């Protein structure tokens with residue numbers, strides 16, 4: 001009897017193992033089936049390791065890449081478009097891992113969990129991205145060979161209209177790149193990089209100050225060009241020149257480091273951490289499945305390093321996409337749409353395929369605080385950057401000139417949004433080692449935004 005019981009238990013255990021295994025397999029199949037099917041060893045849909053199906057277009061139906069049955073890729077006729085969109089689309093041999101032609105391979109070959117690869121005939125699926133190839137081209141021309149990135153998205157719908165990373169190259173004529181190359185040529189910097197934000201980070205410090213200081217409107221500070229946090233020379237926060245007496249709005253407008261160091265100190269480590277987290281900088285966004293790199297910000301308990309961290313220096317490194325989304329949240333009363341890049345899909349039958357919908361972030365900034373900050377950002381433009389430098393744009397912005405030390409030319413940043421019923425766009429512009437933020441990156445932003453609103 002005992003023997004029988006033991007065998008019964010053993011059988012039951014085996015059944016449980018089997019069921020567990022099936023469950024595990026099915027879960028993995030649902031989760032990764034698309035990746036398995038679109039794995040380059042699958043001969044049905046690849047030729048010599050290259051995807052042999054599907055066409056990718058921009059939002060206006062301009063060809064970005066066509067995968068033909070020999071496994072060759074046919075790109076847009078215009079070199080300027082090929083260069084500007086190489087990080088969006090991907091190259092011929094898969095060096096750019098976040099390119100749409102790799103990431104959306106399962107969509108291009110038509111895999112889904114129920115039907116498997118149901119388009120194994122010769123007809124191609126067509127994928128339309130939210131990107132505007134001409135706007136990307138303008139952005140790349142404005143970067144003019146300098147390293148950096150430009151991202152622009154619709155803060156109502158989440159559609160990314162421009163995403164350019166530099167250095168870039170013509171996928172039809174790829175350069176020789178040595179194994180120790182550190183230029184980031186294969187990286188989409190908008191998605192997969194993080195960089196010293198400089199004074200653009202003052203927008204987060206300002207948010208924390210407005211929310212947590214009861215008397216933020218009464219805050220004043222007299223800048224004499226530097227502020228000591230200890231006896232040593234390294235304990236000093238500096239400005240380019242003495243700004244005199246400023247309130248929080250004026251401090252943002254003239255980008256007074258000393259005042260913002262003071263604000264960060266008053267807000268304190270815990271709240272600075274909390275507001276950086278809340279602004280969405282430390283998280284990752286999924287751009288239709290392409291994951292962004294989180295920012296990395298380190299606040300100390302006090303002293304000169306906390307002050308510098310609140311100014312966007314010290315160890316601060318910000319991901320450009322997350323900064324752009326924060327601009328979207330300020331423009332959009334606190335919440336922003338999560339960026340997306342898939343616009344629509346056409347099946348070989350001509351019927352539409354399903355792509356994701358607009359999804360919103362949590363509240364990244366309180367609605368009233370967003371309103372106050374937007375007012376300040378408008379005053380930055382009117383009183384400092386000059387509205388005349390941005391004709392026909394109702395622009396709200398903050399510049400950043402991120403110091404890198406060692407006599408290196410600083411990174412130029414310009415971030416913000418425009419208010420326009422037809423063109424609700426938020427943007428981030430970074431020109432590495434470009435020089436002064438407002439002049440250099442501001443000029444790039446202006447060229448791109450003019451193109452978007454139709455002022456060629």
Ligand SMILES: [Zn+2]
Pocket residue numbers: 223224225239240241242243244255256257258259
């Ligand atoms: Zn100052």
